[in-house]
Amino acid sequence: MGYRDELVVDDRQNGLFRVNRTLMTSPDVYRLEQATLFDHYWLYVGHDSEIPRPGDFVRRTVGGRPLIFLRDSAGTVRMHFNTCTHRGATLCREDAGNTRLFQCFYHAWSFDTTGKLVVTPGAEAYSPRFDRGLYNLVAPARCGSYRGLWFVNYDAEAVDLPSYLGNAIEYLDLVMDQAADGMRIVKGAHLYSVNANWKLMVENSIDGYHAPTVHATYVDFVKDSGGGQRKAALASGRGIDLGNGHSVIESPAAWARPIAYWEPFFGEDARDEIEQKLARLIDRHGEQRGRRMADTFRNLLIFPNLIINDVAAITVRRIEPTAPGHHSLQAWALAPAEELEGSAALQRRLDSFLTFLGPGGFASPDDVEALESCQRGFAAVREVQWSDISRGMATTAGSQDELQIRTFWRAYASVMDGAGFPQRVDGIEAPEAAQAPVEAGVTR
Amino acid sequence: MTVAPAADRLARHALRLDVEEFLYAEAALLDAWRLDDWFALFTADARYEVPSTDLPSGEPATALMLISDTHAMIAARVKRLNSRKAHREFPWSRTRRIIGNVRILAESGEEAEATANFAVYRSRRDVSVYMGQYRYRLVRDGDTFKIRFRRAELDLETLDSHGTLSIIL
Numbered sequence: 001m002g003y004r005d006e007l008v009v010d011d012r013q014n015g016l017f018r019v020n021r022t023l024m025t026s027p028d029v030y031r032l033e034q035a036t037l038f039d040h041y042w043l044y045v046g047h048d049s050e051i052p053r054p055g056d057f058v059r060r061t062v063g064g065r066p067l068i069f070l071r072d073s074a075g076t077v078r079m080h081f082n083t084c085t086h087r088g089a090t091l092c093r094e095d096a097g098n099t100r101l102f103q104c105f106y107h108a109w110s111f112d113t114t115g116k117l118v119v120t121p122g123a124e125a126y127s128p129r130f131d132r133g134l135y136n137l138v139a140p141a142r143c144g145s146y147r148g149l150w151f152v153n154y155d156a157e158a159v160d161l162p163s164y165l166g167n168a169i170e171y172l173d174l175v176m177d178q179a180a181d182g183m184r185i186v187k188g189a190h191l192y193s194v195n196a197n198w199k200l201m202v203e204n205s206i207d208g209y210h211a212p213t214v215h216a217t218y219v220d221f222v223k224d225s226g227g228g229q230r231k232a233a234l235a236s237g238r239g240i241d242l243g244n245g246h247s248v249i250e251s252p253a254a255w256a257r258p259i260a261y262w263e264p265f266f267g268e269d270a271r272d273e274i275e276q277k278l279a280r281l282i283d284r285h286g287e288q289r290g291r292r293m294a295d296t297f298r299n300l301l302i303f304p305n306l307i308i309n310d311v312a313a314i315t316v317r318r319i320e321p322t323a324p325g326h327h328s329l330q331a332w333a334l335a336p337a338e339e340l341e342g343s344a345a346l347q348r349r350l351d352s353f354l355t356f357l358g359p360g361g362f363a364s365p366d367d368v369e370a371l372e373s374c375q376r377g378f379a380a381v382r383e384v385q386w387s388d389i390s391r392g393m394a395t396t397a398g399s400q401d402e403l404q405i406r407t408f409w410r411a412y413a414s415v416m417d418g419a420g421f422p423q424r425v426d427g428i429e430a431p432e433a434a435q436a437p438v439e440a441g442v443t444r
Numbered sequence: 445m446t447v448a449p450a451a452d453r454l455a456r457h458a459l460r461l462d463v464e465e466f467l468y469a470e471a472a473l474l475d476a477w478r479l480d481d482w483f484a485l486f487t488a489d490a491r492y493e494v495p496s497t498d499l500p501s502g503e504p505a506t507a508l509m510l511i512s513d514t515h516a517m518i519a520a521r522v523k524r525l526n527s528r529k530a531h532r533e534f535p536w537s538r539t540r541r542i543i544g545n546v547r548i549l550a551e552s553g554e555e556a557e558a559t560a561n562f563a564v565y566r567s568r569r570d571v572s573v574y575m576g577q578y579r580y581r582l583v584r585d586g587d588t589f590k591i592r593f594r595r596a597e598l599d600l601e602t603l604d605s606h607g608t609l610s611i612i613l
Contacts, residue, residue, distance in 0.1 A: 095498060095601075188496035188508035191602035192609075216529040221520050328604055333508045341506040350508055355517075359608040360494060360510040362524055365532035368608050 008413035009386075010406070015393035015433030017406050018386040021378045024197035030324040036416050037304050038063035040155040042164050044306040044318050045069050047334070048077050048148045049184035055098040055113060060330075061320060062152055067140070068092045069150065072113035073100060077145070079152055080115050080137040091137070102137075111137050147176045148183065149316075167424075168246040171300050174293050175310050177285060178259045179336030185316070186350065190331040192359040194368050196375035198305065198327035201319050202408055204367050205307040206299045208234060208249050208399040209391060214370050218356060218363040226264030227255045237297070237399030239392070243424035245303025245411025247404035253295050258313060258349040259336070260294035265355075266348055273345065301404065303411055308334075313353035325375050331358065394434040396427075403429070456548065463558050463582065464546045466589045471541040474612055479522040482612070486591050487583055490515045493595040494613055500576075500597045510598075510609055521612070532610040537568035539611055543578075554584045555592065562596065564613055572606040574613055575599050 004010070007020040023029055043062050046069045050058050057070035059082060066082035068091070084091045089106035101118070103110040110119035115137030120126065142153035144161030146169070151161055158164070165172065176183055194201060204210070211234055212219065222228040230252055237251020256263035260278035262271050282290035298310040307317040314334040321327045333353050339346040356363040377384070389409065392401020403425065414422040428434075448456075473482040486492075494511040495502035504512035513521060524530045545561040557580070564574040574596075581593035596613035603609060 186508045187506070188499045188502045190508065190510065191497055191604065193602075193604040193607055195607065214531065217524040217527050220527075221524065224520065224523075225516075328602075347505050350504060351512065354509065354512055358508075358510060359603050359606075360610075362520070365608040365610040366530065369532040372607070 003413035003416040004419075008409050010410060010413075012393070012430045013432060014437075015390060015430035017389045017393060017402070017409070019389060019409055020385055021381045021387055022385075024199060024375065025324055025378050025381055027324055030321070032416065033321070034064060036418070037412075038154075038321075040153070040158060041304055041415070042144065042151040042153050042158065042161055042302075043304075044302065044316075045079065045143075045150045045152050047183070047185045047316065047332070048145065048150060049182075049337070050096075051077065053098060055100055056096075057092060057099065057113075058096045059092055059094070061328075062318075063154060063320075065140075065154070066090065067152065068102070070113060074114075076114075077143075077150060078114070079140050079143050079150075080111075081140065083138075084109055085117065085135040085137060086120075109135075115139060147172060164244060165302065166244050166246065167242040168244070168248070168300065168302055171242070171248050171250075171298055172308070174289075174296075174298065175300075175308060175314060175334070178281065178293050178314075179338065180280070180284070181337045183314075183334050184337045186333040186335050186346070188333075190329070190358040192331075192368075193322075193326065193328045194371050195326055196368075196371035197324060198319050198321035199408075199412070200371040200374055201327060201329070202301060202305065202307070203389075203405050204371055205309065205317065205319075206239075206247060206249055206301050206404045206408070207402070208237070208239070208251065208299075209402065210367075210370065211400075214366050215356075215363045217366070221355065221362055222255045222263075222265075229263065230254060233297075235398065235400050239397040239399055239401055239404035239407075241403060241407040241425040244421050245301075245408060245415070247301050247407035249297070249299040249399045249404055251297050251399040253297055255312060256352055257294065257297075257311070258339075258345065258352055265352070270344065270348055277345075299404075301408060303408065309357075312356045313349050315353065315357050393430040394428065394432075397429075459551060459556060460546060460548050462587075463548060463556060463580075463589070464543075466582065467543050467546060467558075467560055467578075467580075470591075471543055475539050475541055477525075477536050479525055479612070483518060483522045485589075486515060486518060486594075488515055490518065490591055491593050491595075492518050492612075493593075494609065495595075495597055497598050497600050497602055500599075525612070530610075532608060535568075537566050537611060539567075540565045556580075556582045556584075556589070558582060562613070564611070566606075566611055574606065574609070574611075576613075 009018040045062050051071040054071055054073050054075050057068050060067045068080045068082045071077050082092050084104040086109045089104050091102045091104050101110050108121045112118050117132050117135045140152045141156040144151050233252040233254035239249050241247055253261040256265045260274050262274040278294045281294050300308045305319040309315050315331050316334050317331040335349055358364055389402045389405050397403030410422045492513040495509050499507055525533055528534050542563045543560050547559050550557040560578045566572050576598040579595040582589035583592050
């Protein structure tokens, strides 16, 4: 069975794009995704600012595997599978901390931060041929980082991370270059979940079309706080296929941004400081790029499951599938290191973040509601088989069109078919479909 | 351990009873979704906070919170939840709050600092329980109080079994 054509219909002749809903419900599809996608593609783990000092560690579940993401005693960032090589017990049982040694609570085998087995209690009971060197902690096949963002790949043959990120690097840089001294993850994470297939969260995170409806109360809030002065902003951006399954919506800032678009939400006191931030960006990066960084929303998908949305603030959102109808989310705030703890600048950023984003925000809960309602709708999948993602196929895709979502699905279907990434869409996808259908028997 | 004079003990008990009564009345407003009445309980400089589950000690100036509302943001939250377009809470979920272990930590002038344990049951399709501890700073207002500071620290590692935090805790 082919995913392309049979389950993801990409009809460029007629400007139609449909996704079969079994892709969101089938346990078989879910298992194949684990084997095909999550075992072979680069998956985001964490940012190195989360583990600043030697011995710092955090625990993550990535692609279903338990990982320790840590900085070893010598300062090198590493990952180990969080399972004792002796009998399998979870080695690190805290979510975060600092250590020189990981001691298993089961039989007290202990490993240093490089993963080397250093203690086996009752060592004399093992035969002389027992080789401790075979029992060091196991590292994933590949780790890689780009500007502090660390990824894992469970496939030793995978393409290197920079090649994989490809054209997305331009957009990652537009985020990372907003800081003069690098970006950091702010402490405190949004850990929540959705009773819906993970791919619906991918769609939703890069979907401009839903904003006026799902987020009507947010738009009202922005208006009430004197913002949203650029009425057409959300509709005037564009969706872009970046290749390798990555995609982005780029649109003029529709409301306040800590870097660097002032609206009354931030208060009159902050106006000068935010304008100075813009001026410094322009100094560092030139007029055009500086303004683009400061004044533009970016909703970026790194295929398959990392979202970096640079909107009212910057969120890094990791989508971890847990079942066909459920996924977990980990989301963090990314901030320039120079926005110090306790500073007005960081406070503004976090306040702005929380207006929209997160499980207690004024917008994200309604996204969760939308996704869960879709998943419940899929219970009628035998009778109502298809979801439609055709918006903007016959035009230059705007930010409220669905090109960036189709990009995900095209890559998904092609990868699931074992065919690698499809050719990047550059231009109008279905130009012929811009003409009205020719009715039978009518000569034009 | 010295025993406080009876009059002091009585005054302390009376304060705790007043605080308990206030918290029960507040919980009843929230369970009844009388959000405008609830909002009227706050002082103009009030704050409402819920720290992230992985950092219950988190402060809004240094950490990403789940909720960090000024008075204006509380007003916006109430307005939103009163709307039919707050989709996660339309129709409203049903909630029931159990509050206990009310303790007065400090009292100075017009202000009392109190903690209380809570379990907030929310039902909408599924039932979930948000449990944790409240921290309040309450200001005397005639024979009742106004809320100057209200913080709900969750005893949850994640919101994995809750999805979101769309109600007011």
